[in-house]
Amino acid sequence: MDDKIIMENLLNTAKGVCDLYMHGTIESPTMNVHQAFDTALNDSLCIQDSLYKKMSAKGWYTTEQAEQQKISKVKNQFAGM
Template sequence: MPSQKVNNPETVVPDTSQMNDRDFLNDMLNTEKYLTGSYNIAMNEVSNQNMYQELSTIFKETQDVQRNLYNVMFQHGWYSLEVADQQTMQQSYQKYSGYTNQFPYVN
C-alpha cells in the first residue's frame, strides 16, 4: 500500500541559498521543540514549587508558540504527516494497552 500523506498545497518559496520563509519558520519550530523539551526536563527536576509554577507557565507559552508555528507550516504545505493505516493503529493500541495493568494507580 503506497504511503498517504496529510498535507496542504505547498506555498512556493524561492529556491536560493538564502533562507526563505519556510526555512525561518522551520528553524523557529525546531527551536521551540527544543525549548519545550528542555522546560519539560527542568519541570521534572525542580524541587521548589514556585519555580515549578513559573516553569510550567513558560512551558505552556512555549508550547503554544510551537503549535502556532506548526499550524502555519502545515497550512502552507511545509509540514506533512503520514496517514497511519488501521492495522498499524490497531497493533500500536494492542502493544500499549496492556501497560495500564503495570500501573495500579492509573485507572
C-alpha cells in the same frame, strides 16, 4: 534562506525549548520554580502550536494518516503489558 527554512528552524528551536522547560518543570525543587517552568512551558507550547499551524497551512509540514492495521498491531502489542 527562504521562509520555509526559517520556519523550520523556529519550530525546531521551539520544540527544543519545550523539552528543556518540561524537564525543568519535572525536576524543579520548589513550587515557585515549578510554577515558573510550567508557565514558560505552556507559553512555549502555544508558540510551537502556532508555528506548526502556520507551516501546515502553507503545506510546509505535512502529516500522513496512520493505517488502522498498524495502529491495531501496536495497540495489541502493548495490551498484554
